Amino acid sequence: MAATIKNKIRNIRELKNYTQEYMADKLGVTQAGYSKIEKGKTSLSYEKLVEIGRILDVSVEDIISFEYDKYFSNFNKITGNNNGNNNGNISINADNSSVLRELYEDKIQLLERLLNKTEIELERYKDRFGEI
Template identity: 50%
Template structure:
């Protein structure tokens, strides 16, 4: 799997949009799309920045394996129960991460509003 595909899969697991990641990177959505499609080379610095935005260690991006998260193999009841539990925990973590992200976005928006009110008044 190419690094762009790995980044895309992690982004989707985190339920982040391309627009959000592009904004965090300071690039356009179409520029970010090229990263996921492998049409743009990634520097180590940009990859580290992506790891921070996705809130995962750099190694997790490099070593990401889709089948770990989307296991489509048949398994017995005990394995199934364990898989369901671990997937539930993953979903809960992703949900909690999304709440934290939304709180950060609200805080950032509030700061921007304060800035505009201070500099331009209430229009």
């Protein structure tokens, strides 16, 4: 059975290790709003699909043609199937390392923004209801 666009978007997002919160932040929507995209509860315009592709660093064509099973089949051929032949180690070259570093730094920035928002909300709560 062919995967739907919503599933393909979710699979690519997860492979890139992006959270729904990250995607929502980049799209300028709430996490709940983004979740509706992946659940198929929101109709997805071509323009929004282009924007999602830009965030995921893939083309619309890549999203449409993405096949999860083929990706992992090819991935296992390249890195080994982790059946003991390579002791579970996946070699990371310099290009992959820089991409991983960027993803990690993006995640840290997102978490810092979320922490800041939480602290602001906590202060508002304390102002309104007092210290506990």
